[in-house]
Amino acid sequence: xxxxxxxxxxxxxxxxxxxxxxxxxxxxxxxxxxxxxxxxxxxxxxxxxxxxxxxxxxxxxxxxxxxxxxxxxxxxxxxxxxxxxxxxxxxxxxxxxxxxxxxxxxxxxxxxxxxxxxxxxxxxxxxxxxxxxxxxxxxxxxxxxxx
Numbered sequence: 001x002x003x004x005x006x007x008x009x010x011x012x013x014x015x016x017x018x019x020x021x022x023x024x025x026x027x028x029x030x031x032x033x034x035x036x037x038x039x040x041x042x043x044x045x046x047x048x049x050x051x052x053x054x055x056x057x058x059x060x061x062x063x064x065x066x067x068x069x070x071x072x073x074x075x076x077x078x079x080x081x082x083x084x085x086x087x088x089x090x091x092x093x094x095x096x097x098x099x100x101x102x103x104x105x106x107x108x109x110x111x112x113x114x115x116x117x118x119x120x121x122x123x124x125x126x127x128x129x130x131x132x133x134x135x136x137x138x139x140x141x142x143x144x145x146x147x
Contacts, residue, residue, distance in 0.1 A: 001025060003034065003046055011044045017058050018048075026053050035129050038094065039107055049129055061131035068131045071102060075123050075133055083135065085117045097121065097135065104135040 001018060003011030011034070018025050026032060026048065034046035048054055061068070075081060083097035083104070095113045096105050099121070106121075113119075121135035 005044070009039075009042050009044050011046050013046050013048060017054055019053065019055055024052070026050075035127055037130070038092065038105070041093075047130060063131050068128070071131075071133065072126050074100070075102065077123050077125065079123045080138055081121055081123065081135070082118055083121050085113045085115050085119075088112055088115055099135075102133050104133050106135060106137065 001013040001015070003013060005011045013034075032053070033049045035049055036044055037047050038045040063071070081099040083099035085095055086098050086103070087096040089095065090112060093107050093109075093112075094105050095108060096103055097119075104121070120138040122138050123133055124136045125134040126132075127134060
C-alpha cells in the first residue's frame with residue numbers, strides 16, 4: 001500500500017503487515033499515523049499505528065510492557081552503547097547491531113560495515129509501538145569508516 005507523505009520519499013506499508021482482507025485496509029484518502037520501520041532509497045517502510053489496520057498475526061515485539069520499560073530506563077536517549085554488527089543487508093544498505101540483550105537496525109552511507117565489527121552508538125529514540133531502540137553511530141564508530 002503506497003502512502004503519500006506530502007513530500008519525498010514515498011511511503012509504503014508492506015502487505016504482510018496489513019489485514020489479510022483488503023476490504024479492511026485503510027480507505028484511499030485516510031489520514032493516519034505511522035511508525036517508520038525502514039528507510040530505503042526513495043522509499044520509507046511504514047507501520048500503521050492504528051491496530052485495526054494491521055494484520056492480527058503481526059507481532060512487532062515479544063517484550064512485556066515491564067521489559068520494554070526496563071530497556072528504556074537502562075538505555076535512555078543520549079546514552080552511548082558499544083554494539084557489534086551482526087548482519088549486513090547490501091540490498092537496502094542496512095545493518096543490524098546487538099548491544100546487551102537488544103538490537104537496532106541502521107543505514108550506512110559510504111562503505112558497508114563488516115559483520116563482527118564493534119563500535120560506539122548513541123541512543124537517539126525509543127519507538128514504543130515496535131519496542132525498538134534507535135541508534136546513531138557515534139563519531140568514533142570504527143565500522144562507519146570501513147574498519
